[in-house]
Amino acid sequence: CEYAIVGNSNNKKSICFILLLCFISHNQMAFSQRFINEFPDFQNEFYKDAIALDSNFYTATFGVNPKLICLNKTGSIVKKTDLSNVFSKIYCLIKYDNKFYLGGYKGTEISKKSVLLVLSKEGEIISIKNYELSYISSIFIHNADIFLGGNFDSPGSKSSAGLIKTDFTGDVNWSKKYQDYSNSQVSKITEINDELFLLIYGTTV
Numbered sequence: 001c002e003y004a005i006v007g008n009s010n011n012k013k014s015i016c017f018i019l020l021l022c023f024i025s026h027n028q029m030a031f032s033q034r035f036i037n038e039f040p041d042f043q044n045e046f047y048k049d050a051i052a053l054d055s056n057f058y059t060a061t062f063g064v065n066p067k068l069i070c071l072n073k074t075g076s077i078v079k080k081t082d083l084s085n086v087f088s089k090i091y092c093l094i095k096y097d098n099k100f101y102l103g104g105y106k107g108t109e110i111s112k113k114s115v116l117l118v119l120s121k122e123g124e125i126i127s128i129k130n131y132e133l134s135y136i137s138s139i140f141i142h143n144a145d146i147f148l149g150g151n152f153d154s155p156g157s158k159s160s161a162g163l164i165k166t167d168f169t170g171d172v173n174w175s176k177k178y179q180d181y182s183n184s185q186v187s188k189i190t191e192i193n194d195e196l197f198l199l200i201y202g203t204t205v
Contacts, residue, residue: 049093053121060090060102068093068100068123081123087115091137091150099126103136103148114150116170129170133162140189140196144168149186149198152177161186161200 050059056078057071066087070079083090083102090104100119105112114133118126131148138149145165152162160177161184167173178184181202188199 051093051095053095053098058093058095058100060093062090064088066090066104068102068119079123081119083117086117086125086128088112089135091135092139094139094141096141101139101141101146103139103150105135106130114148116146116148127170129166131164131166131172132175133164135185137185137187138189140191142191145173147189147196149189151183151185159184161198161202163189163198 050057052058055073057073059069059071060083061067061069064084066083066089068081068083069077070081072078086106087102087104088106088108090102092103094101098121100117100121102115102117102119104115106115107113112134114131114136116127116129116131116136116139118128120126133148133150133152136148136150140147140149144167146168148164148166150162150164151159153159159182161179161181162175162177163186164175165173178186178198178200181200184200184202186198187201190197
């Protein structure tokens, strides 16, 4: 597990924050030990993200044949939706307003085209959009805006992390590039006090 600890000059606040992390960690460990399921159909793949909707859990497979997987509370697969005709790989999955937003790319390692797929909770396609990013690795929705993070260039020694802002129709409001790192991408997007924060990944700085 990974933790981000923020220091504070007030010792009481710092201690409470650390205790909260320990409490959360303990609960997660207890929950994870309730069952362990193996999925032999996906030996060369792994699950990407996991979100709850109604009484089920949904995840996407990261591999050569991307799928949206629905699991019940015991971890058994209820439904598999094949998305290999839309994606070559899925990098991110979120839920918003009872819809699924999936990001990734279609194409080969040297020729990628980013894909944003919106699905209903029944697995029906609502929209498919392509953008100038080579792939989408993070999605964040705030009010009436959708922020898509990823990579603007092909992987290599000089590649730019990218951020695109769209509306709910999929039209682009603006796009921005950020410092050149090797194989850089926007891995996470979040909002704090009306400010947007990006976690940018790169193999060198």
